[in-house]
Amino acid sequence: MFRFIISRVLQAIPVLLVVVTITFFLVRVAPGGPFSAEKAVPPEVIKALEARYHLDEPIWQQYLGYLNDLVHGEFGPSFRYPGRTVNELIAGGLPITAELAFYAMLVAVIIGVCAGVFAALKPNTPQDYIPMSAAMLGICMPSFLMGPLLVLVFGIWFEWVPVSGWGDLPGDKILPAITLGSGYAAFLARLSRGGMLEVMSQDYIRTARAKGLPEWVVVLKHGLRGGLIPVVAFLGPAFAGLLSGSFVVETIFQIPGLGRFYVQAAFNRDYTMILGTTVFFATLIVLFNLLSDIVSVWINPKLRHQLREGK
Amino acid sequence: MKLLKVDNLTTHFHTREGVVKAVDGISFSVNQGETLAIVGESGSGKSVACYSLLKLIPQPPGKIVAGSALFDGRDLLQADESTLQNIRGNDIAIIFQDPMTCLNPYLTVGEQLIEPLIYHHNISRKNAAVRATEILGEVGIVEPEKRMGSYPHEFSGGMRQRVMIAMALITEPKLLICDEPTTALDVTIQAQILNLVKALQIKRNIAVIFISHDLAVVAGVADNVAVMKDGLIVEQGPVDEIFYRGQHEYTKKLLAAIPEGAKPLSAQSPPMNTDKKSEHKPLLSISALKTHFHDYSGGWLKRNQKVIKAVDDVSLTIQQGEILGLVGESGSGKSTLGRSILQLVPITSGSVVFDGTELTRLSPTQMKPVRRRMQMIFQDPYSSLNPRMTVFDTLAEPLLYHRLATRKTVTAQVLALMDDVGLARAAIRKYPHEFSGGQRQRIAVGRAISTKPELVIADEPVSALDVTIQAQILDLILALVEKHDLTMLFISHDLSVVRYIADRIAVMHHGKLVETGITEPLFSAPKHDYTKKLLSAIPVADPVKERQRQVDLIQLGN
Structure with missing residues (x-):
């Protein structure tokens, strides 16, 4: 197990290097720069700024310098928020985004897994079609449509929950979490349905029934563990996706999270901010993938065994 | 009553x-x-x-x-x-056929054993575990206390079937349904399991x-x-x-x-092509072949501690035109030996000489022309054929890959192959799932002989088939061996089948050859103790x- 984790961490290094390199050169290729604005700025001011941020050096030197900073855990200063470093900006936005992603994940797992398992118990009946059609709808509906719709219905018509904000009014976290989580809930529903359908047709489920176990024991104890393996494998990437994909939801609900910084940085050509957040998110994605792989191995005794045998 | x-x-x-x-x-x-x-x-x-x-x-x-x-x-x-x-x-309890798929891979054996007791007899987990340990011992599992915490994949097929039996009997049912309880097992294990069921039946007076x-x-x-x-x-x-x-x-x-071996009277048909054996030219000779695997099950710190000697110092010669039956129980290394000959697994040491060529030193490119001359028939026709390839695709692929056919001639050649193995020509565009097990194995045989090989290694080619179908496929193989002058290594755990088809028999046990000999003398007067044990376990x-x-x-x- 230890070897497996080490080797996976080592594999992540070249992946991250490629991400950094591509992003670094791509943002430079994009027209405009961090200091081009509507108002004309005197050339000497721009020169001074560029010199301050090492933008006047040859690009490969900038690249190596940036890599050096990264190795030391430094994302560098922000170009658009003078006096603040990218590290500070990420540290400021991350807790909010992480909290939002966590609630969205809860919504996704609870709704998704329940709906999927429920549907799988009676395949090709209304008990299957109804939740699965809802899931299809959830996958198809983009969050910029889902969010305003939920706001309209539950915030404005019924006035049950606040329409925006984060942590200011009671209940203002409900709609963002549902909006962000619903797409993933739909996806998890389909995954758990597929997993459960496969497991419930296995011979050992018939064995469990032949032992005279009540049906709920057959489903929850004998079925669920195997059936949720594809779900668990997807949870890691899904959480990383929730973290990095929260931009739309954060904008709709006026949440000061990381997603908004990220997109604004791209518009502003805030080189260090774009790079910093990209590298940060890439690291998260790699990390969560690894995490869900480890959990997958842990819940599957056969994989555990194979890993020990070095296969 | x-x-x-x-x-x-x-x-x-x-x-x-x-x-x-x-x-x-x-x-x-x-x-x-x-x-x-x-x-x-x-x-x-x-x-x-x-x-x-x-x-x-x-x-x-x-x-x-x-x-x-x-x-x-x-x-x-x-x-x-x-x-x-x-x-x-x-x-009423059931023992299912396939112990490999009928136990839950995610739960320990102990957990699965105590379930019937907890739900039917309403006793505590602790008492149930005591009873489960007892019955595991009763069905012949050593160190039952320790094995309670093991997962099914840590058991061999025979041991899993014992667990299934223990699970069925733990509540002392009145009626036991055994669904092919020994079909997936070796003959010596089969004898043990049958005796076990019989003994338990007598002891508890249950109906079966x-x-x-x-x-x-x-x-x-x-x-x-x-x-x-x-x-x-x-x-x-x-x-x-x-x-x-x-x-x-x-x-x-x-x-x-x-199959003849299981028939009570020894009115055996004489081997079909004895006269041809007079040439006695060795086509394949293996000497001191060793194929070892490392076992990492002790954890990564203690790795390389244990080496599994799947094939351990085997020397064997196959004459041109003969069918050599290789028998042994699962885990005896017979399949590994077959794969080692074809260089499908890395061998540890020793030599494999095929028609004068030493195979162990060939590079993959040098091996390619030799591969055409050595083919394999696999055990399970349900999983060894690609479900997305039609009969035509399956049979044409080796022909085209080895340049034995051109785009123009390939259809005719495939049709001729289908005639050879007794498949209707009309089935050429069908997919494997449209065929029965026996027909699928015909396709697999056709694929193996398509490149006009000299040596065919058949790894349990009939063990997944019904008995009447088995006989048909064996006869097909015999006819093809005759017609195409094939040499064959026929691997099987089923002694009756081997007795029917093989000219000579080699018995493998724990990676070593324990006995080789002409089929009939070996069956009537086995020399090695293990061979005797194997033969006595065959039901009649x-x-x-x-x-x-x-x-x-x-x-x-x-």
Whole structure:
């Protein structure tokens, strides 16, 4: 197990290097720069700024310098928020985004897994079609449509929950979490349905029934563990996706999270901010993938065994 | 006393192709302490009939249309779900066929064993675990306390089947349904399992329904036999009646299809091509071959501690034109030896010389022309054929890859191959799932001989097939060996099959060859103890002799 984790961490290094390199050169290729604005700025001011941020050096030197900073855990200063470093900006936005992603994940797992398992118990009946059609709808509906719709219905018509904000009014976290989580809930529903359908047709489920176990024991104890393996494998990437994909939801609900910084940085050509957040998110994605792989191995005794045998 | 009386049981499956009458009005009964064997080939409905009793068939598409099944005075077919739950695993228990797939891979064996006790006898987990440990010991699992915490994949096939038996017997049921309990097992393990079931049956006076396609096994265990075909019981009666005075055409056919080795009389047909053996030119010679694997199961810190010697210092020669039967139980290294010859696994040391060429030193590119001359037939025709390739694709691929055909001639060559292996030409565009097991194995045989190989390694080519189909495929292989002048290494755990097909036999045990010899002398006078043990474990399709054999075995054991 230890070897497996080490080797996976080592594999992540070249992946991250490629991400950094591509992003670094791509943002430079994009027209405009961090200091081009509507108002004309005197050339000497721009020169001074560029010199301050090492933008006047040859690009490969900038690249190596940036890599050096990264190795030391430094994302560098922000170009658009003078006096603040990218590290500070990420540290400021991350807790909010992480909290939002966590609630969205809860919504996704609870709704998704329940709906999927429920549907799988009676395949090709209304008990299957109804939740699965809802899931299809959830996958198809983009969050910029889902969010305003939920706001309209539950915030404005019924006035049950606040329409925006984060942590200011009671209940203002409900709609963002549902909006962000619903797409993933739909996806998890389909995954758990597929997993459960496969497991419930296995011979050992018939064995469990032949032992005279009540049906709920057959489903929850004998079925669920195997059936949720594809779900668990997807949870890691899904959480990383929730973290990095929260931009739309954060904008709709006026949440000061990381997603908004990220997109604004791209518009502003805030080189260090774009790079910093990209590298940060890439690291998260790699990390969560690894995490869900480890959990997958842990819940599957056969994989555990194979890993020990070095296969 | 009648424990179970089934009357006019009818189970239909509603499929897209229409209604399949899987069980079409059958009646049978079982007395306490007796064994009823239901025999028939796969698809005859014997398993569906028994699963219907406990409503363990998938519904839909399955539907129990009519009938009654009186068990202890209650009609199982009219019982509601909660009543059935009380009967399942408590009064009636089932031992399923495939111990590899019938145990839950995610739960420990102990957890699975105690479940019936907890739900039926309402006792504490702790007491249930004590009882489970006892019964694990009773079915012959060593160190049962330790094994309670193991997962199914940590057991061998035979051991898993023992766990299944323990699980079925833990609640002391009145009726035990054994669905092909030994089909997936080696012959010596099979003998042990059969004896175990028999002993437990006598000890507890339980009734047994024994489902099997193997008449030789049935001869030893059954009191009564019911022969099933296409959802109907065509004949039933006491075991001696069926075996010695079977009336129905189909019963006779089943009895006739038993491989020669299991037949009581040694009226063997002489080997087909003895005269040709006079050439005696070795085509393949293996010397001091070793294939070892590392076992990492001790954890990564202690790795390289244990080496599994799958093939351990084997030397063997196969003459041009002969069929060499390689027998041994699972784990004896016979398949690894086959793969080592083809250089499909990295060998540790030794040499493999094929027609004067040393194979162990060839690069993959140099190996390519040799591969054409050595082909393999695999065990399971259900998984060894690509489900997305038609017969044409499967047979044409090796021809085109080895440039034995051009785009223009390939169709004609594929059709000729299909004639060779007895497949209808019209089936050329069909996919594997449209064929029966036997036909699929014909495709696999066709694929193996398509490149006109000199050596064919057949790894358990008939063990997944029904007995009448087995005979057909064996005859096909014999005919092809004759026609194309093939040399064959025939790997099998089934001694009767090997006896039928092989000119010479090599017996493998724990990675070593323990005995080689001409087939008949080896069968009639085995020299090595292990060979003797193997041969004595083969059941004989003759009830009287089988009973005598069991008495002998028990005396031998004491």
